[in-house]
Each structure stands twice: as structure tokens, then as C-alpha cells.
């Protein structure tokens with residue numbers, strides 16, 4: 001079998017945007033391909049998608065912090081995408097639709113806070129009742145005051161529905177898919193499916209497993225999304241750059257620290273039974289965000305956080321946050337709409 005010389009593969013990998021297969025090929029042949037690249041080649045790789053202007057300003061109504069709760073309604077789709085039909089894993093995902101999501105929605109309704117739900121469209125098609133449940137239990141965004149530690153009832157504030165955003169078709173890992181046209185087809189299918197099911201075109205995008213291919217940013221921009229929430233270059237919202245050029249797309253950053261999956265997902269496999277430890281991490285992250293006048297975003301999953309002890313922990317956290325004066329609970333869409341004008345500020 002003929003192989004390209006290493007130098008040719010390095011050149012392939014250095015072209016921006018580098019197709020992922022080239023990087024994979026070269027990694028097999030050279031354990032540290034980055035050592036062979038020039039600074040300009042490194043720049044083109046590092047800054048294919050990168051952080052532009054930070055979008056930090058005053059929050060509405062004098063709030064000190066913005067809080068966005070998000071749930072990735074993956075259920076069993078990531079497993080189905082790989083062809084793995086392991087009944088234990090599939091049923092663990094099914095729990096998200098059967099008990100996890102309804103329990104979380106009841107809690108959000110009790111507390112009167114909105115959330116954003118990023119749903120692989122196939123997950124919505126397999127359990128269409130989830131869309132109705134999310135749309136039927138939406139509550140308002142609200143700014144708490146020092147005296148409003150008591151739960152805000154939905155009837156006491158204007159009704160604002162939860163948000164539904166895109167999270168792939170079947171939680172396809174885009175670098176693994178490694179096909180520009182197929183990725184575009186699945187993105188279009190996801191947008192169309194959720195638009196038909198909800199009656200509204202989604203404005204928010206979150207990549208399955210938070211992983212972009214070389215083409216994702218360009219396709220997200222071309223589809224006209226208001227914001228992405230898959231990257232983590234800052235604690236604050238920022239404008240995304242594509243090959244150094246502003247995209248007009250807001251990034252609402254995520255973080256592994258602020259995600260339930262590392263603590264409760266299958267890789268943890270029960271190694272962290274203490275919900276109290278996770279509460280402490282989330283609480284401390286919130287306290288610093290509050291002190292800095294920043295942004296506090298959580299990523300969770302109904303099939304993980306929807307379990308009894310974990311939703312109880314999350315409710316305790318929401319109650320703690322609500323006990324602070326000047327907290328703005330909002331959907332990601334509301335936060336992105338609020339910070340987007342900062343892109344144009346002088």
C-alpha cells in the first residue's frame with residue numbers, strides 16, 4: 001500500500017480548515033504532528049474557530065448575574081447513532097423521556113424559572129410528547145429582589161415559554177461523521193423537524209458532544225443561528241470568529257465543570273455517589289459569577305439530572321440562587337438577544 005510521505009500529510013493537516021481525516025492520518029504516522037508546523041500553520045489551526053469580542057455589559061433591570069439552565073435531551077440517541085443496541089444503555093436513555101424530563105419540568109414550574117432544551121431531532125421524534133410537555137410548562141424569566149426568596153409562581157410573572165434548540169439529528173459526532181454534505185443534510189433535517197414540531201424555527205445551536213467538525217461553524221453561521229453554545233473559551237459570552245473574521249454569532253460558553261455528565265454520566269459509572277459534592281461545585285461557581293457580575297450557565301441531561309436525588313439537589317441550588325438579590329433567570333435565547341448588541345458597541 002502506498003502512503004503519502006509525512007511532510008505531505010503535515011501540509012494536508014496544516015491547511016485551514018483541516019479536514020479531520022487528515023489530522024487523524026497524520027496522528028497515526030507522527031505522534032506529535034504539531035511540532036512540525038510553522039507558527040502560521042499553528043495559527044490557522046488554533047484560530048479556525050475562536051473567541052472574538054467579549055460580550056459583557058449590564059444585565060436587565062439592574063440584575064447582577066444572568067442564570068441560564070440548559071438541558072440536552074439526548075436520551076438514547078448518542079447510543080443509537082453508533083448502532084449500539086445494548087438494552088441497558090438504551091433504557092437508561094429512555095428514562096430521560098419517561099421520568100427524567102417530567103420531573104425536571106415539574107421542578108422548574110414549581111420554582112418559576114425558564115430553561116433551554118437542546119434536543120436531537122430524532123429524540124423528539126421518538127418521544128414527541130416531550131415537545132408538548134416542554135412547551136406546555138414554560139414559565140417566565142424573572143429578576144429576583146432581596147425580598148423574593150420565596151418561589152415565584154408562574155402566575156405572578158408574565159408567561160415566557162422554555163426554549164427549544166438544535167442538538168443534531170441523532171447526536172452524531174460531527175468529527176466522526178467527517179462529511180460536509182451529510183452534516184449539512186442532518187443540520188437541515190434537524191432544523192426542519194424541530195420547526196415543524198414546535199411551530200418556531202430554533203435560534204440556538206449546541207453541537208452533539210460539543211464537538212465541531214471543520215465545517216460546523218460555517219454551516220451554523222449560514223443557517224442564521226443567533227447563538228451557539230458548544231465552546232468554552234471564556235466565562236462570558238463572546239462573538240465567534242471564523243478564520244479570524246467576525247461571524248455575528250454569539251457564543252454562550254459551556255464548561256465541563258458546569259455539566260452533569262462528568263459527575264453522573266456513564267463514564268463516572270457511579271464513582272461519584274454524592275450529589276452534595278456537585279451542589280458545592282455548582283454553588284461555588286455561581287457565587288463567583290455573582291461576585292463578578294457574570295454569566296452562570298449549566299448543562300444538564302434529563303436522563304442524568306432527572307433522577308430523584310439529583311433533581312432535588314438542583315431544586316436546592318435554584319432556591320439558593322433565588323435567595324440572592326438581582327438574579328436574572330433567562331433562556332439562552334433571551335441572554336443571547338441581550339448581549340448581541342454589544343458586538344456593535346464602540
Ligand SMILES: [Zn+2]
Nearest residue numbers: 072074208209
Ligand atoms: Zn448531548
